[in-house]
Amino acid sequence: MKKWKRVWLPALSILLAGSLAACGQxxxxxxxxxxxxxxxxxxxxxxxxxxxxTDATFQPFEFKNEKNEYVGFDIDxxxxxxEELGAEKVEFVDTEFKGLIPGLQGKKFDLIASAMYITDERxxxxxxxxxxxPGGLAIMVKxxxxxxxxxxxxxxxxxxxxxxxxxxNFLKEKYPxxxxxxxxxxxxxxxxxxxxxxxxxxxxRPAAKVYAKNNGTVTVLDEELTEExxxxxxxxxxxxxxxxxxxxxxxLKENGKYQEIVEKWFGA
Amino acid sequence: MQxxxxxxxxGENFSALMSGLWVTVSMTFMALILSSCIGLVVGLxxxxxxxxxxxxxxxxxxxxxxxxxxxxxxxxxxxxxIGMQIDLSASMAGVLGLGMYSGSYVSEIVRGAIQSIxxxxxxxxxxxxxxxxxxxxxxxxxxxxxxxxxxxxxEFIALxxxxxxxxVITVSELMRAGNLIVANxxxxxxIYLGIALLYFLVNFTISKVIGYFERKxxxxxxxx
Numbered sequence: 164m165k166k167w168k169r170v171w172l173p174a175l176s177i178l179l180a181g182s183l184a185a186c187g188q189x190x191x192x193x194x195x196x197x198x199x200x201x202x203x204x205x206x207x208x209x210x211x212x213x214x215x216x217t218d219a220t221f222q223p224f225e226f227k228n229e230k231n232e233y234v235g236f237d238i239d240x241x242x243x244x245x246e247e248l249g250a251e252k253v254e255f256v257d258t259e260f261k262g263l264i265p266g267l268q269g270k271k272f273d274l275i276a277s278a279m280y281i282t283d284e285r286x287x288x289x290x291x292x293x294x295x296x297p298g299g300l301a302i303m304v305k306x307x308x309x310x311x312x313x314x315x316x317x318x319x320x321x322x323x324x325x326x327x328x329x330x331x332n333f334l335k336e337k338y339p340x341x342x343x344x345x346x347x348x349x350x351x352x353x354x355x356x357x358x359x360x361x362x363x364x365x366x367x368r369p370a371a372k373v374y375a376k377n378n379g380t381v382t383v384l385d386e387e388l389t390e391e392x393x394x395x396x397x398x399x400x401x402x403x404x405x406x407x408x409x410x411x412x413x414x415l416k417e418n419g420k421y422q423e424i425v426e427k428w429f430g431a
Numbered sequence: 432m433q434x435x436x437x438x439x440x441x442g443e444n445f446s447a448l449m450s451g452l453w454v455t456v457s458m459t460f461m462a463l464i465l466s467s468c469i470g471l472v473v474g475l476x477x478x479x480x481x482x483x484x485x486x487x488x489x490x491x492x493x494x495x496x497x498x499x500x501x502x503x504x505x506x507x508x509x510x511x512x513i514g515m516q517i518d519l520s521a522s523m524a525g526v527l528g529l530g531m532y533s534g535s536y537v538s539e540i541v542r543g544a545i546q547s548i549x550x551x552x553x554x555x556x557x558x559x560x561x562x563x564x565x566x567x568x569x570x571x572x573x574x575x576x577x578x579x580x581x582x583x584x585x586e587f588i589a590l591x592x593x594x595x596x597x598x599v600i601t602v603s604e605l606m607r608a609g610n611l612i613v614a615n616x617x618x619x620x621x622i623y624l625g626i627a628l629l630y631f632l633v634n635f636t637i638s639k640v641i642g643y644f645e646r647k648x649x650x651x652x653x654x655x
Contacts, residue, residue, distance in 0.1 A: 226611070226614045227447075227611045230443050257601065265513065266601065268513045271508075
């Protein structure tokens with residue numbers, strides 16, 4: 164029917180305009196293929212920019228301060244890595260955590276730096292750099308407590324854990340003879356320790372480190388209770404880029420810059 | 432806990448919220464235009480005697496009303512980029528996604544309003560020598576628009592509030608801007624109350640604008 168054409172045409176043109184705009188953009192961003200070298204490395208060479216996906220709502224790894232700037236451990240470290248890679252600028256793309264892996268695959272950014280654990284599940288879809296920081300659970304004790312060197316010394320002693328966290332199940336399953344004191348909040352856990360009601364606290368290492376740094380009377384033991392490591396997410400096809408990131412991390416560890424950033428955010 | 436609403440104005444917090452508000456308002460506004468166009472086309476399509484057009488419209492409605500907005504946004508922004516190398520920008524995907532989603536609801540509003548107009552109106556128009564489309568445009572639609580306004584107001588307000596999934600596709604809209612601030616200073620109550628107020632202001636304005644058009648149109652119409 165002819166008369167419907169008047170309705171059809173505008174509708175079609177809207178859709179067409181949309182898809183055309185889309186194509187135009189693709190050419191603009193993804194135009195650097197063709198050479199034998201890694202696509203991302205080529206792009207960095209050309210634009211001097213590394214585009215990083217992050218969920219900036221996780222202190223102290225990545226968050227935005229009152230000045231609306233990206234700050235945190237991951238932010239500082241990836242800036243240093245980018246410098247090693249020859250990128251003068253780091254562009255952050257802020258998105259919710261569940262958007263990070265699809266965003267990486269969809270080439271919305273070159274790399275994920277967002278306190279992401281390296282897991283076998285995630286490894287099926289993306290690659291990871293070498294770990295740049297150990298996560299997992301750790302033991303926190305008072306600084307003057309020399310009796311406790313590790314998990315074995317906690318048998319029969321009181322240990323504070325936060326309700327509903329990984330620490331609870333970890334102790335239940337592996338160390339049932341440790342007496343658990345389950346509290347509601349992070350802060351209460353630390354208060355229990357400081358007031359001497361418990362011998363130790365079992366919690367996530369990074370959070371414990373931050374508290375130890377701010378507080379000064381407690382310390383975090385080196386023993387790793389569970390092995391979990393943070394790594395940068397990278398697309399599977401960018402093997403050469405992954406290599407380059409690993410090399411950059413290595414360099415930063417050797418020249419002391421890495422240690423500097425760790426101390427800035429987590430204390431010594 | 433001590434409440435301190437001044438944190439809303441600390442540093443760049445307020446301007447961050449304002450830019451989030453701007454993103455929300457501008458994107459929903461563009462989506463709203465797209466959704467009205469789609470709604471009109473699909474709504475008319477559902478009533479069309481052209482089998483192809485009407486079944487296409489039915490499919491459109493079934494698909495976009497039958498799947499969650501978040502899923503559609505993920506497909507548009509990430510899915511197309513991964514599966515077909517179609518790299519939409521975040522704002523393009525956002526406007527398209529919101530517009531197409533809301534368009535399916537608007538199409539039913541359009542259809543309902545048109546079908547509520549007495550059959551005799553079309554018969555009268557046709558007997559005056561006007562074509563089907565002419566009658567539709569000059570007689571039926573103007574009357575139907577009046578009946579569309581209240582549910583359209585509902586739909587547009589819902590659209591503004593439903594724009595928060597856009598944060599998953601890297602659009603920093605109002606809710607996301609608020610979450611970023613909360614992640615820094617942990618002032619949940621103050622920040623979220625501030626955001627609620629901003630959403631309220633926007634939606635109150637929309638309802639006032641729709642109300643204005645309703646009054647204007649009923650003044651011109653025969654039946655109030």
